[in-house]
Amino acid sequence: MEFVCIRTCFWDTLIKEGEVISKGSKEEIPPSVRPYFKSKTEVEAVAEKTEETEETDEVDEVAGLQSELDALNIGFDRRWGTKKLKFALSQAKKGMNM
Numbered sequence: 001m002e003f004v005c006i007r008t009c010f011w012d013t014l015i016k017e018g019e020v021i022s023k024g025s026k027e028e029i030p031p032s033v034r035p036y037f038k039s040k041t042e043v044e045a046v047a048e049k050t051e052e053t054e055e056t057d058e059v060d061e062v063a064g065l066q067s068e069l070d071a072l073n074i075g076f077d078r079r080w081g082t083k084k085l086k087f088a089l090s091q092a093k094k095g096m097n098m
Contacts, residue, residue, distance in 0.1 A: 002020055002021070002022050002035070003020070003021055003022075003023060003029065003033045003034060003035055004018065004019070004020050004021075004033070004034055004035075005017055005018065005019050005021070005032060005033050006032055006033070006034055006047040007032045007047075008032075009030050009032040009033060010030070011023070011029075011030050011033060015033070021033075034047070058082060061082055062080075062081065062082055062085060065082065065085035065086060065089060066078070066085065068089055069085065069088060069089055069092065072089075072092050072096070074088060074089075074092045076088055
């Protein structure tokens with residue numbers, strides 16, 4: 001089966017963006033590798049959809065962490081990312097012995 005890399009990644013070797021490779025279909029496929037399509041527009045469409053999904057997942061996770069901190073009446077900055085929010089939440093739970 002042929003695959004195309006939508007961004008530089010490592011799959012046994014370094015694969016550059018747009019490079020087409022052949023691998024067995026039963027191997028575990030890295031998240032930045034997609035099945036190979038004949039036209040470049042199909043590859044770009046898959047890449048855009050993947051990026052949108054990743055961004056949406058992160059936004060949902062940030063919103064969930066912010067709501068948890070709100071429920072505990074813990075102050076936070078809306079600009080904080082996932083890592084900082086998780087740290088603040090863990091510190092709040094440690095302080096409350098949860």
